[in-house]
Amino acid sequence: MYIVKRFITMLVTIWVIASLTFLIMKLIPGDPFASDADVLPEEVVENMRAKYNLDEPIPVQYILYLKNLAMLDLGPSIQSETRTVNDLLADGFPASATLGIQAIVVALIFGLLLGIIAALNHNRLLDYVSMVFAIVGISVPSFILAPLLINFFAVKWGLLPVASWGTFQHSVLPTLALAVTPLAVVARFMRSSMLEVMNQNYIKTADAKGLSSFKIVVSHGIRNAILPVVSFIGPLFVALITGTFVIEKIFAIPGIGKYFVDSIFNRDYPVIMGTTVFFSTILVVTLFLIDISYRFIDPRIKLTSKGD
Amino acid sequence: MSRLLDVNNLKVNFKTYGGEVKAVRDVSFHVDKGEVVAIVGESGSGKSVTVQTIMGLIPMPPGIIKGGSIKFQGKEILGASKRELRKVKGSKIGMIFQDPMTSLNPTMIVGKQIAEGVIAHQKLSKKEAKIKAIEMLKLVGIPNAEERYNQYPHEFSGGMRQRAMIAIALACNPELLIADEPTTALDVTIQAQVLELMKDIQKKTDTAIILITHDLGVVAETAQRVIVMYGGMMVESGTVYELFENPRHPYTWGLLNSIPDVEGPEKKKLIPIEGSPPDLFSPPKGCPFAPRCKFAMDICVEEMPGNFEIGEGHLAKCWLNDSRAPQVEHVFAREEEKAIAVGSEK
Numbered sequence: 089m090y091i092v093k094r095f096i097t098m099l100v101t102i103w104v105i106a107s108l109t110f111l112i113m114k115l116i117p118g119d120p121f122a123s124d125a126d127v128l129p130e131e132v133v134e135n136m137r138a139k140y141n142l143d144e145p146i147p148v149q150y151i152l153y154l155k156n157l158a159m160l161d162l163g164p165s166i167q168s169e170t171r172t173v174n175d176l177l178a179d180g181f182p183a184s185a186t187l188g189i190q191a192i193v194v195a196l197i198f199g200l201l202l203g204i205i206a207a208l209n210h211n212r213l214l215d216y217v218s219m220v221f222a223i224v225g226i227s228v229p230s231f232i233l234a235p236l237l238i239n240f241f242a243v244k245w246g247l248l249p250v251a252s253w254g255t256f257q258h259s260v261l262p263t264l265a266l267a268v269t270p271l272a273v274v275a276r277f278m279r280s281s282m283l284e285v286m287n288q289n290y291i292k293t294a295d296a297k298g299l300s301s302f303k304i305v306v307s308h309g310i311r312n313a314i315l316p317v318v319s320f321i322g323p324l325f326v327a328l329i330t331g332t333f334v335i336e337k338i339f340a341i342p343g344i345g346k347y348f349v350d351s352i353f354n355r356d357y358p359v360i361m362g363t364t365v366f367f368s369t370i371l372v373v374t375l376f377l378i379d380i381s382y383r384f385i386d387p388r389i390k391l392t393s394k395g396d
Numbered sequence: 397m398s399r400l401l402d403v404n405n406l407k408v409n410f411k412t413y414g415g416e417v418k419a420v421r422d423v424s425f426h427v428d429k430g431e432v433v434a435i436v437g438e439s440g441s442g443k444s445v446t447v448q449t450i451m452g453l454i455p456m457p458p459g460i461i462k463g464g465s466i467k468f469q470g471k472e473i474l475g476a477s478k479r480e481l482r483k484v485k486g487s488k489i490g491m492i493f494q495d496p497m498t499s500l501n502p503t504m505i506v507g508k509q510i511a512e513g514v515i516a517h518q519k520l521s522k523k524e525a526k527i528k529a530i531e532m533l534k535l536v537g538i539p540n541a542e543e544r545y546n547q548y549p550h551e552f553s554g555g556m557r558q559r560a561m562i563a564i565a566l567a568c569n570p571e572l573l574i575a576d577e578p579t580t581a582l583d584v585t586i587q588a589q590v591l592e593l594m595k596d597i598q599k600k601t602d603t604a605i606i607l608i609t610h611d612l613g614v615v616a617e618t619a620q621r622v623i624v625m626y627g628g629m630m631v632e633s634g635t636v637y638e639l640f641e642n643p644r645h646p647y648t649w650g651l652l653n654s655i656p657d658v659e660g661p662e663k664k665k666l667i668p669i670e671g672s673p674p675d676l677f678s679p680p681k682g683c684p685f686a687p688r689c690k691f692a693m694d695i696c697v698e699e700m701p702g703n704f705e706i707g708e709g710h711l712a713k714c715w716l717n718d719s720r721a722p723q724v725e726h727v728f729a730r731e732e733e734k735a736i737a738v739g740s741e742k
Contacts, residue, residue, distance in 0.1 A: 244664055250734070288496065288498060289493060289495060289498040289499040290499055290500055290501040290502070291511075292453055292493065292499070293491075293493060293499045293500065293501075293561070293564065294501070295451075295452075295453055295485070296451055296453060296485055296486060296487070296490070296491040296565075297484035297486040297512065297513035297516065297564065298481075298483070298484070298486030298487055298513065298516055298517060299482075299486070299512065299513070299516050300481045300482065300516070301409060301478070303512070303516070306510070307504065308501050308504070311503050311504075312501070312502065330632075385503070386502075386503060387502075387503060387505075387548040388503075388548070388550050
């Protein structure tokens, strides 16, 4: 029951986001052809407006837009005449997603590891080293880190390609550049969570049973400590797979970040709408999945709504 | 009777920003096979630190062992390696904690929490350990043990959880069970049940028990010997009979006077012990109880009393037991209280 309810809420959320995006966009004065109006004959501009339904009253445009959206048709791109928004996403998303997934895997594995090591060596050298690393990771922006990585790994040592996209080797540097900040955030999160858990009474119980330190940490510590970290993985995951404009630009990766930013400058309504709805759908779906996954990590959480 | 545990001159400090807290200052006692020894004393008197040191559960730092020895079955375990200590912990000494609500891992089924200790010590397969765990759940009086095995702690009530804790502690048939205020966090009716269970198991398995408690009623009912702790020291120790009949330390008198008596014919006023426990950052050089003691003499503040031997195994750390001290009897204290009680009623 809970899952069905949660699913319906999810659809409503997406509808609200889509409507708000539509509304806000229409509030901005001007339209995609505003700059063309001075150069082109009036009839041509009129024709173009008609082609994209921009001559209809706004409520009609809204209904048309929702209709298409329901059929997963995000409409044509205004800037590129031959391609639809669906084409653009299909084009850019695989690269962005690959990069994002790799980055989140790296961030999680090393972030969790670093956090655990720091917590278990609380106030000792390893703790300080991990946390200095984490603070540096959080403070150094990716657009500084990326050129540094390129300079050393690609230019000076020639180990990896400088930029572009294609093989796995191409993805290593952008993945690193993208992963460092979330890695550091995860590490700090996990450290404080782990410190709290290791002071709990049940850890003392486990110790009194005569279990090995390894067993105590793995089966009693980590599972409890990871809970608060999971809630934060959702938005992070979405932010990483939906493309990061800066990293994609620096490494010349054909991802969706570029289309999104360009579309705003070009007033390319369908692309703005399409990418926004696409991003938010992924976010909402991920949060939905994370909510369900809690059930398996924390037995105290039951998937029932209040009345049940 | 053979000696099971021998604690000698144990001293434990804690490093804090404010300085070193002398939590346990010179504690010596022993536990024989199959014996129930109670440790009583107020919060902060060093009871828990003492037993947690035995189990090696004191985190170091901030804890520091300042000296002493703890021998279990004749073998020194104070300062033993983690690996050595692990062989004893959970298998030969089991421990129950005060708060059953937080002492079980919330994300692991209860049965597994019992079984993992068995697996660690007895080289049993997972299947055999499960059978053993279900057997333990039955032993501690949990109905539908097979079903309960697969439940999480939040599906257990407080009393049930403490029963599960007892099952964990006893799973490997330990020689010694340390119960650190096992009933403090429970409802009164459940307290009685859990105590009954512990006594029952003690009889069946002949496990020795160190029972930490605030409740002298519990002591009288379960223990053979009592240790009274105050300010990190043992102030009096002896058999239950000796201690209740012939207490020789004013702090013990105070404790005895603060037991509520529901069966007494008249309304008895409870007499609190005035004042607060000593500052263990810089404990007084004399008797730690002197500032609160009605019978304190000059020497009490100046010099730490030794252990006066009152009778067979009955020790009291109080200058009143010196031959030169004025004769003050516990009866004395009782009469004085009566006077106070009468006075207040008028």
